[in-house]
Amino acid sequence: MKNMTFILVVLMLFLIPGPAVIVTISQTIKGGKKNGIVTGLGIAFGDLIHTFAAVLGLSAILMTSAYAFEVVKYIGAAYLVYLGISALINKTKKVGKPTVEKMNPNLSFRQALLIELLNPKTALFFLAFLPQFVRSDSYPVTIQLLMLGLTFVLMSIIYTTFIAFLTSIIGEKFLAKTNQSSNWIGKVAGLVYIGLGLKLAFQTQE
Incomplete structure (x- = not known):
């Protein structure tokens, strides 16, 4: 029963657009469907590492140490702002037909x-969220x-x-309407990154 509840709660969380969704959408629009899928895989791999960290108790450091929380938070925020500024100053060449920018999936x-x-909130999320669905009459807690x-x-x-497939379909139709889309899409993505970075920078440990 708890497993089904867990799945339903996660589905509800996915319905609320968060940084993962925003980043996936922006990267799909910038680099195409494959780029969006790879971005999602990167996010998932980060979540997997956070899972192992939560299981091993490493995330507890972020909860008990305000200094550790601040360090990780500002490093993550700085990296997001860096990506945003890079996207804003990047010059996109004008093309005859609307095309997406080729990006390295790696x-x-x-x-x-x-x-x-580098988002400490994610670490704290896994540490606080996962234990709520642990059953005392089931497998060992770690498992x-x-x-x-x-x-x-x-x-x-x-x-x-x-999300990547959906954005790719909608994005292709939208890009076909104008020859200037590729110029401002990168700028919008840059603003998104900067916004996420500033939001992360002002988050508190509570």
Whole structure:
């Protein structure tokens, strides 16, 4: 029963657009469907690492140490702002037909992974969220936490892949309407990154 409740709660959380969804959408629009899928995989891999950290108790450091929380938070915020500024100052060449910018999938994966890893709220989320669905009459706690975390990661991959496909379809139709879209899409993505970075910077530990 708790497993089904866990799945339903995660689905509800996915319905609320968060940084993972925003980053996936912006990267899909910038670099295409494959780029969006790879971004989702990077986010999921970051969540997987957070799961292992929560299981091993490493995330507890972020909850008890205000200094550790602040360090990780500002590193993550600085990285997001850096990505945003880079996107804003990047000059997009004008083309005769609307095309998406070719991006290195490995770079997209690494960027998404770092964004997810350097968000202390994610670590605290896994530490606080997963134990709520542990059953006393089931497998050892460690095994249950791993299973819950892996379930979350798998659902995240499916969800971000769906988002990438949907954004790709809508994006292609939208890009076909104007020859200048590729110029401002990068700027919008840059503003999104900066916004996420500032939001992360002003988050508190509570």
